[in-house]
Amino acid sequence: MTKPTTLAQDFALTCPIPISEYPQVLLAHGGGGKLMHTLIEKMFLSAFQNPMLGARHDGAIFDLNGMRVALTTDSYVVRPLFFPGGDIGTLAVNGTVNDLAMCGARPLFLTAGFILEEGLPMETLWQVVRSMQTAAAAAGVAVVTGDTKVVDKGKGDGLFVNTAGLGIVPPGVVVTPERVHPGDVVLLNGDIGRHGMAIMAAREGLAFESAIESDCAPLAEPVLALLDAGIDVHCLRDLTRGGLASAVIEIAGAAGVHVDLDERAIPVRPDVQGACEILGLDPLYVANEGRFVAFVAPQDAERALGILRGTPPGADARPIGRVEHARPGGLVTMTTAIGASRVVDMLSGEQLPRIC
Amino acid sequence: MCLAVPGRIISIADGAGLDRSGRVSFGGVVKEVNLAFVPEAAVGDYVMVHVGFAISRVDEREAEQIFAYLAQMEDLAVPEEPA
Amino acid sequence: MKFIDEYRDARAARRLAGAIARATTRPWTIMEVCGGQTHAIVKFGIDELLPDLITLVHGPGCPVCVTPVELIDKAVEIAAAPGVIFCSFGDMLRVPGTKGDLLSAKARGADVRVVYSPLDALALARTHPDYQVVFFAVGFETTAPANALAVHQAHRQGIANFSLLVSHVLVPPAMEAILASPHNRVQGFLAAGHVCTVMGYQEYAPLAARYRVPIVVTGFEPLDILQGIYLCVRQLEAGQAEVENAYARSVRRGGNREARRLIAEVFQVRPRRWRGIGEIPQSGLELRSDYAGFDAERRFGLADYSVEESSECQSGRVLQGILKPFECPAFGARCTPEHPLGATMVSSEGACAAYYRYRGGGIREAQL
Numbered sequence: 067m068t069k070p071t072t073l074a075q076d077f078a079l080t081c082p083i084p085i086s087e088y089p090q091v092l093l094a095h096g097g098g099g100k101l102m103h104t105l106i107e108k109m110f111l112s113a114f115q116n117p118m119l120g121a122r123h124d125g126a127i128f129d130l131n132g133m134r135v136a137l138t139t140d141s142y143v144v145r146p147l148f149f150p151g152g153d154i155g156t157l158a159v160n161g162t163v164n165d166l167a168m169c170g171a172r173p174l175f176l177t178a179g180f181i182l183e184e185g186l187p188m189e190t191l192w193q194v195v196r197s198m199q200t201a202a203a204a205a206g207v208a209v210v211t212g213d214t215k216v217v218d219k220g221k222g223d224g225l226f227v228n229t230a231g232l233g234i235v236p237p238g239v240v241v242t243p244e245r246v247h248p249g250d251v252v253l254l255n256g257d258i259g260r261h262g263m264a265i266m267a268a269r270e271g272l273a274f275e276s277a278i279e280s281d282c283a284p285l286a287e288p289v290l291a292l293l294d295a296g297i298d299v300h301c302l303r304d305l306t307r308g309g310l311a312s313a314v315i316e317i318a319g320a321a322g323v324h325v326d327l328d329e330r331a332i333p334v335r336p337d338v339q340g341a342c343e344i345l346g347l348d349p350l351y352v353a354n355e356g357r358f359v360a361f362v363a364p365q366d367a368e369r370a371l372g373i374l375r376g377t378p379p380g381a382d383a384r385p386i387g388r389v390e391h392a393r394p395g396g397l398v399t400m401t402t403a404i405g406a407s408r409v410v411d412m413l414s415g416e417q418l419p420r421i422c
Numbered sequence: 423m424c425l426a427v428p429g430r431i432i433s434i435a436d437g438a439g440l441d442r443s444g445r446v447s448f449g450g451v452v453k454e455v456n457l458a459f460v461p462e463a464a465v466g467d468y469v470m471v472h473v474g475f476a477i478s479r480v481d482e483r484e485a486e487q488i489f490a491y492l493a494q495m496e497d498l499a500v501p502e503e504p505a
Numbered sequence: 506m507k508f509i510d511e512y513r514d515a516r517a518a519r520r521l522a523g524a525i526a527r528a529t530t531r532p533w534t535i536m537e538v539c540g541g542q543t544h545a546i547v548k549f550g551i552d553e554l555l556p557d558l559i560t561l562v563h564g565p566g567c568p569v570c571v572t573p574v575e576l577i578d579k580a581v582e583i584a585a586a587p588g589v590i591f592c593s594f595g596d597m598l599r600v601p602g603t604k605g606d607l608l609s610a611k612a613r614g615a616d617v618r619v620v621y622s623p624l625d626a627l628a629l630a631r632t633h634p635d636y637q638v639v640f641f642a643v644g645f646e647t648t649a650p651a652n653a654l655a656v657h658q659a660h661r662q663g664i665a666n667f668s669l670l671v672s673h674v675l676v677p678p679a680m681e682a683i684l685a686s687p688h689n690r691v692q693g694f695l696a697a698g699h700v701c702t703v704m705g706y707q708e709y710a711p712l713a714a715r716y717r718v719p720i721v722v723t724g725f726e727p728l729d730i731l732q733g734i735y736l737c738v739r740q741l742e743a744g745q746a747e748v749e750n751a752y753a754r755s756v757r758r759g760g761n762r763e764a765r766r767l768i769a770e771v772f773q774v775r776p777r778r779w780r781g782i783g784e785i786p787q788s789g790l791e792l793r794s795d796y797a798g799f800d801a802e803r804r805f806g807l808a809d810y811s812v813e814e815s816s817e818c819q820s821g822r823v824l825q826g827i828l829k830p831f832e833c834p835a836f837g838a839r840c841t842p843e844h845p846l847g848a849t850m851v852s853s854e855g856a857c858a859a860y861y862r863y864r865g866g867g868i869r870e871a872q873l
Contacts, residue, residue, distance in 0.1 A: 090609070090612045091612070092608060092609065092612050093612070094608065100843060274452060274453040275445075275451070275453070276450065276451040276452065278451070330515070336450050337448075337451045338449075339449050339509075340429075340449025340450055340451040340506055341448070341449075341451045343448060343449070343509065344429075344448050344451070344453065344471070344621075345621065346425045346595075402548070402549045402550050404513060404514075404515050404518040404549050404551070404554070404727045405518065405519065405554075406549060406550025406551065406553040406554055408548060408549070408863040408864070409862075409863055409864060413862075418595030418596070418599075419619060419621060420425065420594065420595050420596045421424070421425055421472070421473050421594045421644070421648065422424065422425060422541060422568065422569055422596050422644075424539065424541055424645060424647035424648065424697065424699035424700060425541055426647070426699045426702070426725075428506070428507065428508035428509060430507070440654055440658070440767075448506065449506040456624065456651075458767075459650055459763045459764045459767075460761075460763075461763065468507065468508060470702060470755050472647055472648065472651070472699060473594075473621065473622045473623065473651045474622030474624055474625070474651065475622070475651045477699065477703055477761055477764060478702045478755045478756070478757075478761060480508055480755060481753060481754045481755075482754070484754040485508060485754035487753065488512075488517075488728055488729075488732055489511070489517075492520055495520055495524065
């Protein structure tokens with residue numbers, strides 16, 4: 067628990083988020099929804115203004131002596147540290163590899179920064195590190211530099227990891243929301259909701275027996291397969307916190323288009339559905355760690371699907387929607403299971419289990 | 423209010439009366455559920471579960487009613503409304 | 506998933522919608538009582554399939570929405586007390602009181618935990634004997650048996666560090682209050698299928714007779730709701746006012762005997778203030794004297810008081826079906842899920858939240 071800062075007076079004069087609104091950071095500010103986006107826009111983007119940041123993409127892409135370099139960073143705070151299908155280490159490697167892949171880059175190098183809580187068992191740390199080693203080898207990346215800090219007991223939740231990633235974007239490849247056009251087809255590489263529900267199953271208080279494992283996986287292979295085959299991929303986004311819904315809403319907003327999804331085309335496994343039903347959660351907003359959406363021109367859709375289905379993370383790839391037309395501010399709608407229509411909106415914070 | 427979800431009882435523990443409980447499967451996800459309020463339910467039955475308690479046993483015959491009715495409509499060749 | 510997927514079939518839904526359209530010759534206003542039904546209607550777009558002659562209004566069946574604001578304040582106060590583990594269903598965490606909500610209290614250091622079941626809270630009491638574990642017992646009759654059993658077990662097993670902050674409300678008195686109101690425009694009801702699973706539907710016959718309204722016990726999946734509407738319209742067109750059970754796979758006329766017995770053993774009926782509506786006699790539950798030791802308000806010495814609310818919030822009128830969420834001037838403007846004026850905009854079952862989420866309240870000019 068931190069004491070109130072004596073700088074509050076000065077801060078209030080310049081802080082873009084009126085202090086009276088949210089004087090303290092809430093968990094919802096990290097949930098991938100509206101509150102997090104507001105925090106990022108008003109606090110960070112406004113302070114660090116520059117064109118690359120303004121692109122609001124998962125990674126930054128810039129020219130370095132004729133080579134197009136992609137750079138990204140992510141911090142991993144998942145609890146519990148170990149869950150069915152992975153651990154914080156596999157997430158830390160694959161999450162950052164995937165952010166690079168979503169820029170159309172070939173991931174090459176990672177940094178790894180560790181914040182360790184005093185008292186963390188060495189064995190735990192060693193397991194995490196070995197997971198990272200395995201994941202890095204599988205993803206074809208090298209961890210080339212890092213940092214370690216230890217904090218007082220009670221301040222660190224055990225273990226936090228930050229990884230930054232660097233990759234190279236092949237010449238001629240431009241993957242950004244700006245390239246999304248009316249008529250584009252939205253492709254999804256597999257069933258949704260596994261990671262979030264695997265975590266739920268492992269959390270105290272909401273425990274259930276299940277075989278649901280996180281879908282945590284590196285996505286560079288399917289992306290590079292598309293690019294190597296000459297598919298002109300317009301936009302990519304991996305579905306992490308906030309789920310499929312948040313990723314598509316972000317792209318629709320950045321691209322200024324209306325995207326219409328088909329609920330019946332979006333695969334959800336029966337056990338993931340079961341877990342979501344009992345907790346009252348919508349799979350559309352549940353976190354994933356091995357899923358992405360790709361926006362391609364309609365004439366490329368069939369071929370792209372064929373290529374994706376030839377890769378392990380894309381074996382169950384489907385078309386799930388279309389870009390309808392331009393629409394400033396973006397809009398995402400969905401044809402529901404019964405054939406009617408609804409708007410898919412950004413949640414304000416994290417989805418909470420409900421009984422009502 | 424009252425999200426209640428149908429699940430299939432896959433095992434019943436030894437407890438009796440208010441302590442009666444069992445394992446219920448929801449599409450493959452299994453949760454421990456209190457069965458105090460459905461003394462008649464047996465392994466293989468479906469129950470409606472709300473906040474970890476079974477509040478009713480699903481009557482599978484009644485569940486069929488609406489589909490029988492819909493099939494009737496089909497037999498009468500009632501035209502579908504445009505979507 | 507069996508008993509879910511088949512009730513979401515698109516062709517069957519269109520067939521039922523067709524039957525409703527053919528049966529409807531005059532305008533009718535039907536209320537679905539339960540917030541879970543509101544949620545399903547808006548999420549699946551069920552009202553889109555209905556003829557324009559039918560108006561669905563959303564009732565006060567959201568126990569989260571109708572929990573009096575002073576109870577939220579008491580919850581926040583108890584949660585902030587030292588040595589307390591405050592347990593709640595997720596639904597309650599973002600509902601604003603006058604001193605913030607439980608989630609903010611958690612941000613300020615209170616030990617607030619989401620639980621799936623009251624038995625989870627009881628288990629915490631067992632494993633944390635040095636803490637006071639308080640469970641926020643919010644709900645309609647559906648949740649009362651679970652809460653009753655938790656208290657009964659605590660009593661039997663001598664778990665003294667467990668208590669309930671009770672906010673139970675009953676459906677039939679609310680329906681009567683709506684029907685008795687001079688502003689009432691509801692002509693037929695879809696009764697709450699899971700409340701009736703517990704309580705049965707015998708209590709509705711006198712209401713149907715006295716106010717001449719058809720009452721159809723209805724489930725929660727799209728086909729259930731469409732069938733409930735169909736049967737209600739059929740009665741309205743024929744001038745009937747009967748109680749019908751369209752959720753017979755879960756609801757029996759007498760409800761669940763064991764559950765009702767336990768509720769009666771642990772709880773007794775009392776008048777209750779409903780947020781946005783006011784006091785409705787005989788509409789709430791409190792712990793009986795044998796179990797009163799488990800009442801958190803008593804244990805923490807919290808006096809009874811009432812709180813004045815923002816007059817801008819019209820959730821009361823929304824809850825009574827007099828106003829649709831988008832008819833409220835604050836909807837989507839001064840009142841959003843991030844800055845809610847009332848509970849109906851925050852609760853996942855609240856009518857305002859449902860419209861905001863699924864009908865694009867954030868996009869004011871959206872025409873769908």
